[in-house]
Amino acid sequence: MTTRTRPGRAVGELLRDWRRARGLSQLDLSIGAGMSARHLSFVETGRSRPSPDLILRLAEQLDMPLAERNTVLLAGGYAPAYPSQELSDPELAPLRTAVRQMLDGHSPYPAVLVDQHWQLVEANPAVALFTAGAEPHLLTPPINVLRLSLHPDGMASRIINLPDWRAHLLARLRQQAATTTDPVLSDLLEELRGYPSGDDVVAPTSDDRSRVVIPLRYRHGERELSFISTTTLFGTPLDVTVAGLAVEAFFPADPVTAAALHALGTPGAGTR
Secondary structure, three states, rough: OOOOOOOOOOHHHHHHHHHHHOOOOHHHHHHHHOOHHHHHHHHHHOOOOOHHHHHHHHHOOOOOHHHHHHHHHHHOOOOOOOOOOOOOOHHHHHHHHHHHHHHHHHOOOOOOOOOOOOOEEOOOHHHHHHHOOOOHHOOOOOOEEEHHHOOOOOHHHOOOOOOHHHHHHHHHHHHHHHHHOOOHHHHHHHHHHHHOOOOOOOOEEEEEHHOOOOOEEEEEEEEEEEEEEEEEEEEOOOHHHHHHHHHHHEEOOOHHHHHHHHHEEEEEEOOO
């Protein structure tokens, strides 16, 4: 179900749709928000106008993205509570500095900063390891890192364990699309599902499923490199832009990969 809010819809209708999308009853939500189920029913049917504080309490219980909380506030006749700034704005200079330190400090291992739609915002030079050999149409901004990873013209032909890595990425995207109810993510999921699954890729005898995490096993020239990935989010964001940012960092999964990356250095240039 897509509940992405649209201007012009009533505040009660939006809250009801989000409640249903989260699988909550009126009683469940009212208890969490510290109100009566009767009051919540009146809010959802338009018989009672919620205060901005109540809207934010309900939005918190529903784990709504900050942008959606703003939209529901606007539907209720109130000003947005969360700013949405460009990453280049002076107010976000400390964040940009922190991100740059994270990306540069991670070299010679690859790391990227992505937005809520998996568009590449910034990268360290080591990401050139992954982009080398990709077709130009996948490297023309805005670059979507999931599309780059799974498209046949991108990294897919060099991912040795493509079926497992593809399943991992699609599962993450499916969960994100369901949590945010963002139609852009839903459309991206449908697009990526249509790419070849890589079932014909023959993997070495080692069993990835015996590991504690799914590695990315990547062919670079004559080498096989193995990575594990981590995701870093920004704690307690109060800005719509910041709330959608994440740093995806790749670490060597074995000593051979670590040695190879240090030997390769960091060719190429960062992406901004």
